[in-house]
Amino acid sequence: MSNHKNDLASMSVRQLIARRRALAARLADVQEVLSGSLAEQARRCSKAGCRCATGEGHGPYSYFTPRAGGRGRSRYVPSGLVEVVRRYLQHGEAAEAVLAEISAVNAELLARRELR
Numbered sequence: 001m002s003n004h005k006n007d008l009a010s011m012s013v014r015q016l017i018a019r020r021r022a023l024a025a026r027l028a029d030v031q032e033v034l035s036g037s038l039a040e041q042a043r044r045c046s047k048a049g050c051r052c053a054t055g056e057g058h059g060p061y062s063y064f065t066p067r068a069g070g071r072g073r074s075r076y077v078p079s080g081l082v083e084v085v086r087r088y089l090q091h092g093e094a095a096e097a098v099l100a101e102i103s104a105v106n107a108e109l110l111a112r113r114e115l116r
């Protein structure tokens with residue numbers, strides 16, 4: 001994504017619309033998206049005399065935290081789902097970047113009174 005505002009400003013309306021179409025085509029699969037973060041954390045249990053009370057905790061385990069704006073509560077992610085969550089997060093970031101680019105194209109079209 002190396003396009004800056006200047007790149008858009010130097011494009012013709014036809015090029016802008018073609019660029020918008022190409023960007024939208026990259027949003028082919030918008031079902032597999034997640035917004036938030038995945039983090040590993042060690043946890044302490046409540047068993048009396050467990051090594052975790054003084055040393056390192058158990059795990060690390062993976063937790064997903066939704067993007068702030070939701071409740072923001074972290075949820076445990078079973079190890080078998082970590083790669084799936086990672087993939088969804090990557091798709092989500094890519095989709096947001098594409099939407100931002102389409103929005104920039106549309107802002108340029110608006111500036112030229114060519115938005116319809």
Ligand SMILES: [Zn+2]
Pocket residue numbers: 044045046047050051052053058
């Ligand atoms: Zn423990």
